Amino acid sequence: MTHTLKTWQKPSITPHQLGTLNKFGRPVGGDYVEKIDGVAVDDLLRDYGSPLFVLSEKRLRDNIRQLKRAFESRYQPVIHAWSYKTNYLNAVCATLHQEGSWAEVVSAFEYEKARALGVPASRILFNGPHKKRAILERCVKEGARIHIDNLDELYLLDAIARELDIFTSVTIRLNFETGYTEAWSRFGFNLESGAAFDAAIRIGNSSHLKLRGLHSHVGTFILDTRAYQVEVEKLCDFMELIEQQAHALIDSLDIGGGFASQNAVQGLYLPTEQVVPTMSQYADAICSTLITKTAQREAQGKPRLTLILESGRAVVDDAEVLISSVVGSKRLPDGRASYIMDAGVNLLFTAFWYNHKVKPTRSLQGIAEETVLYGPLCMNIDIVRQSISLPPLSVGDSLVISPVGAYNNTQWLQFIEYRPAIVMVHENGEVSVIRRAENLADINSFESLPDHLNGQFNFSE
Amino acid sequence: MNTQHHPEHPLDSFLAVYSDSLKRLALNDSGFVFDPMSGQSFTVNPCGLELLKLMQKQADVTLIEQQILQEFAVSADVLERNFLEFSEQLRRYLK
Numbered sequence: 001m002t003h004t005l006k007t008w009q010k011p012s013i014t015p016h017q018l019g020t021l022n023k024f025g026r027p028v029g030g031d032y033v034e035k036i037d038g039v040a041v042d043d044l045l046r047d048y049g050s051p052l053f054v055l056s057e058k059r060l061r062d063n064i065r066q067l068k069r070a071f072e073s074r075y076q077p078v079i080h081a082w083s084y085k086t087n088y089l090n091a092v093c094a095t096l097h098q099e100g101s102w103a104e105v106v107s108a109f110e111y112e113k114a115r116a117l118g119v120p121a122s123r124i125l126f127n128g129p130h131k132k133r134a135i136l137e138r139c140v141k142e143g144a145r146i147h148i149d150n151l152d153e154l155y156l157l158d159a160i161a162r163e164l165d166i167f168t169s170v171t172i173r174l175n176f177e178t179g180y181t182e183a184w185s186r187f188g189f190n191l192e193s194g195a196a197f198d199a200a201i202r203i204g205n206s207s208h209l210k211l212r213g214l215h216s217h218v219g220t221f222i223l224d225t226r227a228y229q230v231e232v233e234k235l236c237d238f239m240e241l242i243e244q245q246a247h248a249l250i251d252s253l254d255i256g257g258g259f260a261s262q263n264a265v266q267g268l269y270l271p272t273e274q275v276v277p278t279m280s281q282y283a284d285a286i287c288s289t290l291i292t293k294t295a296q297r298e299a300q301g302k303p304r305l306t307l308i309l310e311s312g313r314a315v316v317d318d319a320e321v322l323i324s325s326v327v328g329s330k331r332l333p334d335g336r337a338s339y340i341m342d343a344g345v346n347l348l349f350t351a352f353w354y355n356h357k358v359k360p361t362r363s364l365q366g367i368a369e370e371t372v373l374y375g376p377l378c379m380n381i382d383i384v385r386q387s388i389s390l391p392p393l394s395v396g397d398s399l400v401i402s403p404v405g406a407y408n409n410t411q412w413l414q415f416i417e418y419r420p421a422i423v424m425v426h427e428n429g430e431v432s433v434i435r436r437a438e439n440l441a442d443i444n445s446f447e448s449l450p451d452h453l454n455g456q457f458n459f460s461e
Numbered sequence: 462m463n464t465q466h467h468p469e470h471p472l473d474s475f476l477a478v479y480s481d482s483l484k485r486l487a488l489n490d491s492g493f494v495f496d497p498m499s500g501q502s503f504t505v506n507p508c509g510l511e512l513l514k515l516m517q518k519q520a521d522v523t524l525i526e527q528q529i530l531q532e533f534a535v536s537a538d539v540l541e542r543n544f545l546e547f548s549e550q551l552r553r554y555l556k
């Protein structure tokens with residue numbers, strides 16, 4: 001029998017909502033992502049497997065250039081320091097260092113990673129609450145800029161600088177109320193309580209430490225630019241105070257990170273484009289306040305302050321996607337469609353607070369309906385999307401999840417699954433593996449088995 | 462044509478129980494489905510519509526599947542899997 005067979009699509013029936021047309025009954029088949037920076041998703045999956053993280057070098061460079069332009073057109077000099085914890089893949093860091101970004105690290109590991117990549121210590125800002133003597137000694141010898149978090153660290157650093165007899169410029173981290181953000185009061189010295197002032201005086205009395213920088217990081221995913229205005233005002237007021245009373249001459253104000261990315265925070269119902277300020281709006285708020293607050297200081301002939309930014313997620317988030325494939329489907333008892341994906345919260349830590357965009361990689365036929373996307377873990381919390389409108393999917397269908405560039409490749413878990421490969425699409429369209437997929441030998445290489453536990457397993461017949 | 466009954470087919474019991482409910486459904490070719498018992502209306506996609514029409518005509522799962530396999534580019538495995546899931550949806554909606 002020879003006749004052409006009709007195309008099959010998974011049968012599905014969707015009830016109409018009472019009164020209105022089904023809110024999910026809108027065909028979305030046209031909305032799909034076939035290529036990433038010109039490279040076919042199918043080719044990527046064939047060559048590198050699923051799931052797969054894909055980074056766009058072009059997008060990353062565009063983002064950092066846009067940030068620099070927004071700020072430098074309003075104020076100079078500006079330094080962007082790349083917040084390693086946001087994404088410390090070497091290829092990401094190297095791209096940003098090529099664009100002129102310094103390194104902002106928060107642990108000995110991150111410091112070593114930046115140094116191993118070839119970043120000079122003088123271009124590293126060392127933040128964070130945990131710095132042991134050995135790494136502090138190394139930083140002092142190599143000349144990194146240490147951001148002091150607490151009094152114990154201050155005394156230890158002072159002792160080290162004296163022992164090594166090295167004059168060391170330092171920054172202190174401050175925390176305070178902005179009125180627009182939750183105070184991150186566990187990091188740095190509190191302004192309102194006077195702890196910050198005491199620390200500045202203490203450094204002023206040190207023979208080897210010089211207080212040159214003030215730093216604060218007022219939060220993350222900050223949607224109200226007024227938070228930054230208050231931050232800059234408070235930093236400037238404090239600077240004036242300590243320059244008068246604590247023999248300090250400040251060379252830089254580091255306002256931390258916190259600019260939001262185009263990602264949908266759970267519980268926030270307005271479209272992201274409506275709530276996330278543009279880079280120009282952030283830059284306006286920050287630079288205009290800074291210029292006003294430092295005009296008098298400049299008139300006195302003091303050196304112009306360097307503005308340091310540590311923006312993380314806004315730079316890298318939308319430069320990376322995760323491609324994941326459907327491995328199974330299930331109708332939930334309440335009628336919703338659900339799918340099991342080969343990537344879950346093990347790879348997508350940010351699924352706990354974002355509703356990521358999820359797009360099919362081909363035009364899907366059928367009526368979109370309310371759908372839950374589960375990951376592969378044997379855990380209830382492993383949900384990629386709690387509720388999303390998708391047409392019926394089949395096993396093997398792939399989905400592009402975005403944006404995923406911030407915090408996923410650093411906070412991911414090696415829990416019951418291997419972590420997959422990460423590739424970068426370069427500006428010329430070439431693709432390279434920037435982190436290969438894990439295998440059993442990798443994981444086992446950390447372990448050793450005591451001799452008497454090797455074999456002789458005693459299974460009953 | 463093989464008309465032998467396969468008693469182990471998981472959809473047999475579904476069709477046995479739901480054949481009356483299925484028969485009363487009003488279908489039109491654009492995929493609009495109306496259940497006069499509950500007053501509920503639905504949208505069904507083209508392949509779902511095909512299955513509904515076949516199920517209204519007969520309660521023999523094997524025959525329905527053979528009909529589909531002759532007309533559509535789908536493997537027997539995928540069809541059975543999809544058919545099962547479709548029946549799960551119908552079970553819930555046709556209560």
Ligand SMILES: Cc1ncc(COP(=O)(O)O)c(C=O)c1O
Binds near residue numbers: 083086311312314
């Ligand atoms: C000190 C510091 N700088 C920069 C960042 C980067 O923040 P974001 O990704 O919100 O820009 C963080 C994040 O927690 C931080 O703690």
